[in-house]
Amino acid sequence: MHSDLYQAILARRSVRRYEQGPLDEDTLAQARETLSRIEPLIPDNRFTVWMRDVLPGEDLAATLGGYGKIVSPPHYLVPYMTGEGYVLEDLGYRVEQIAVRLAALGIGTCYIGSLGREAAVRARFGLPEEARIGAFLIFGQPSGALGGRLANTLLRRAAGATNKMPAKRIFFRDTFDAPAEPQAELAPLVEAARHAPSAVNAQPWRFLWHGERLYLFVKRHNLKYGTGATAHYRLYDGGICMANVALALEALGVKGHWRMLAGGEPGLPDHPPNLQPMARLDLQTAEEK
Numbered sequence: 001m002h003s004d005l006y007q008a009i010l011a012r013r014s015v016r017r018y019e020q021g022p023l024d025e026d027t028l029a030q031a032r033e034t035l036s037r038i039e040p041l042i043p044d045n046r047f048t049v050w051m052r053d054v055l056p057g058e059d060l061a062a063t064l065g066g067y068g069k070i071v072s073p074p075h076y077l078v079p080y081m082t083g084e085g086y087v088l089e090d091l092g093y094r095v096e097q098i099a100v101r102l103a104a105l106g107i108g109t110c111y112i113g114s115l116g117r118e119a120a121v122r123a124r125f126g127l128p129e130e131a132r133i134g135a136f137l138i139f140g141q142p143s144g145a146l147g148g149r150l151a152n153t154l155l156r157r158a159a160g161a162t163n164k165m166p167a168k169r170i171f172f173r174d175t176f177d178a179p180a181e182p183q184a185e186l187a188p189l190v191e192a193a194r195h196a197p198s199a200v201n202a203q204p205w206r207f208l209w210h211g212e213r214l215y216l217f218v219k220r221h222n223l224k225y226g227t228g229a230t231a232h233y234r235l236y237d238g239g240i241c242m243a244n245v246a247l248a249l250e251a252l253g254v255k256g257h258w259r260m261l262a263g264g265e266p267g268l269p270d271h272p273p274n275l276q277p278m279a280r281l282d283l284q285t286a287e288e289k
Contacts, residue, residue, distance in 0.1 A: 006251035008104035015108030045083030066112035092239025110144035134236035192248035255284035
């Protein structure tokens with residue numbers, strides 16, 4: 001078991017107050033190396049990520065359109081994707097891997113969502129017309145002073161990034177009429193999913209254990225997301241959740257992989273109309289090991 005990776009999944013928090021100044025070159029080199037070893041959800045999609053330094057005096061939250069206050073951010077990533085299949089899900093899946101692996105290096109991160117203004121973002125950064133960018137990722141050294149740690153807690157609370165739902169609110173067994181605590185072999189995976197970040201802390205994911213398989217659904221409609229383009233955060237955030245589960249599998253030394261669902265597959269479990277099928281997790285059985 002890679003306990004440091006699993007602990008990074010659980011310990012990662014949105015950081016909104018950073019130490020003054022950029023990261024040192026060795027740490028930046030480690031961050032760049034992290035960008036080079038991100039696993040795809042859909043291999044045919046094309047993923048690009050740019051690393052940028054914050055300019056002196058630049059109000060990054062205002063520049064990138066984020067909500068809430070961000071203090072002394074030194075760097076940020078511009079990750080975008082082009083492709084034909086499950087692009088937003090794959091984009092969230094890859095960016096969350098970056099966030100967690102940076103957390104394992106002691107680097108703080110913060111998402112700034114951009115789905116409501118993608119056209120403006122594409123124009124600002126000269127991205128291709130077909131590029132999708134679900135969020136920027138700010139990163140740097142979290143403020144270590146007592147006041148800084150307190151400020152991070154308060155800023156996260158103000159931005160709505162606290163209060164994760166308990167497992168029994170998101171996990172169901174056999175039917176969505178039966179909320180349950182996950183069994184022992186699934187508990188670490190569901191716990192990793194619980195700690196996934198989401199826009200406005202919407203937490204759209206719901207898991208169903210059915211026919212010895214784990215299915216992931218997301219809520220189609222969520223008042224927190226709103227309507228229009230921002231409703232698609234359910235797809236991006238669903239990808240983030242899938243990444244946390246995949247990283248937990250890696251940390252625990254368990255073999256498994258996600259299969260995306262379109263919604264019309266034979267044998268798909270019954271589900272409420274407001275839940276959208278997203279993926280099925282195929283785990284290696286004891287007989288296959």
